[in-house]
Amino acid sequence: MDSAEQKGTQRRRTSSRASVTIRDVARHAGVSVATVSRALRGSDLVHPATRERVDAAIEELRFTPSQLGRSLAERRHAANGIVFPDLSGPYYAEVVLGYEEVAATLGRSVLILSTHNRESADDMVLELAGRVDGLAVFGRTVHDDVVAEILQRGVPVVLMARTEIEGADSVRTENVVAATSVVDHLLADGHRRMAFLGDPVESTDVAERWAGFRGALAQAGVDVPDRTVLAGFKEDDGARVAGALIADGLPDVVVCANDELALGLTVALAEEGIEVPGDVAVTGWDDVMAARYAGLTTVRQPMREMGGRAAQLLDARISGDRSEPRHDVLTTQLVVRRSCGPHSKEAHR
Amino acid sequence: MDSAEQKGTQRRRTSSRASVTIRDVARHAGVSVATVSRALRGSDLVHPATRERVDAAIEELRFTPSQLGRSLAERRHAANGIVFPDLSGPYYAEVVLGYEEVAATLGRSVLILSTHNRESADDMVLELAGRVDGLAVFGRTVHDDVVAEILQRGVPVVLMARTEIEGADSVRTENVVAATSVVDHLLADGHRRMAFLGDPVESTDVAERWAGFRGALAQAGVDVPDRTVLAGFKEDDGARVAGALIADGLPDVVVCANDELALGLTVALAEEGIEVPGDVAVTGWDDVMAARYAGLTTVRQPMREMGGRAAQLLDARISGDRSEPRHDVLTTQLVVRRSCGPHSKEAHR
């Protein structure tokens, strides 16, 4: 008895300094914490009159339940994470937005993590995994064994634009069919000698696009380049290879792994007096906003939808509605603009 | 004694089902939880030999400390939030990226919330505030009294591109000087009749730009329009007003509150056969990626830096390094491109 009383005193003393807790509310309303908790959660095992007293106390003390305490007791975070290499591209921003939108609707907060090629990325992702109920992981941000580790801890993972991993869901966009339609369109416009700009090792998407590109050329009986022109993902990377392309003798068209490469390349070529599509055609991938204004032929991907789909897949796994992995593939669409106009090198000179 | 033993048994039984906790590690290593906790936190009050045993146990049991338990005990989330209206624009994406980058460096996770003009935005923001140590709030996403409420709960807030609120830090970009330099440049190019596209009520930024615009015109003794052409923030909004502008008689130049409006307007005008800058000049604001490719004259804002600055301001408040509010203003820069070329309406016709 004596010790219990002392305990109560201690508690009151500390809580006067700190924020108001459920015990303060209970004392104020003259009920137990259990009753307050029930009232908070809308349980129907609370007498209306009692509920009113509790509500009044909550109001009066300006009580806000602690998410932390709640999460700890419920053993759930009510939050999802998403990991991507860099938000700087318009591409990732769109995906994140789609993800956030759906997650918010499902009552889950969203934690973002951009790895920026930091060497500590793996640890950061593991740390993030400890804060969420589910995790969406983009492309080549983190090693396979880290993903496996996260899965083993019981946190569902959905991979985006990445090769499948045992036990994880995945969402990606269709690449081979798209690459084929790009090539077919270029062929129809009279282009023959085609180069591919991008590094297949950097991403599954690029690898698939490169494979589709080669396949379509082979199918048409046209010269297939035996390797890509290596480049990263940014405008600078595209600009950097312009010189080498010119030196090697320009092809009819450069198919780029994404829009930023294509746009950067186009600008760098223009600086050398080479016109697109007059002297060389260029195509991109993603259909970012700038592609519209630059008149870039490209492949449109449903990025927002991809993010949203990822959030839905995760939700199903988290709530236990589904246990076997699912792998969704979203369709893409060729968008023809002036950057790949009919082959007209002769006419132009 | 008896009850204590029973308690221990119960605990073991439950934890066998659930994930491995610090108590499992303690038992396995033959030490107390306090020692494990010290070892985890790198305290130097642990004997090297003991630390080794603990590390071995952690390794063996594949123990990962629960972020929730830790946060609850430490009374901190180690996470920051950021609220913005919509990520769809390139503008917000950049700011969020800058914010995340700095926050991550400071060891804080980032929770994002896009309000999408949802009517439940206020509640969502309040909920978010309960999950973070500090919150960055963008423009017109949430009511002043909600911000006040959050501040009162002891969560520091930094406002971005928004009118100051008592007790909150803020970061914004310079608008009046920028508007003046835009107008001065246009005047130098021979433009006189200027319209302003954007809704000053929608955002503090727009209001300041509009004010700066009027001030500069008045200063130069040129006709000052008495109201703006109202529009939102998207390309569609810009396109929508094209017809009205034409019907009212085109001005020499349309100064737009952001790039998306300017770009949307330009495209819509082109569809009506009106050329930029030949028939009418157009300027934007933000310098998004598409603006470069569209040749749009605009005002560059350091968006990434704004996000980073917000994270830094928050960090200082959270760690208690600073208690008086700070209000930072970042400088902007006029970027002249061909969309505002010299006034040449006559020459053109």
Added chain:
DNA sequence: CGCTCCTTTGGTACCGGTTACATAAACCGG
């Protein structure tokens, strides 16, 4: 050899909620 002082470690009360279980009050037909 006894006595401080310091290093290491253990016990346990928190952090702020949820919820199983026990209990008490109210209601019901017989």
Added chain:
DNA sequence: CCGGTTTATGTAACCGGTACCAAAGGAGCG
């Protein structure tokens, strides 16, 4: 008027860490 439910509430043991305080063991010193 009584035993059996049903309804409403209280008690306390969790969730998984942190850190204060006390205690044990060992070293240094007179």
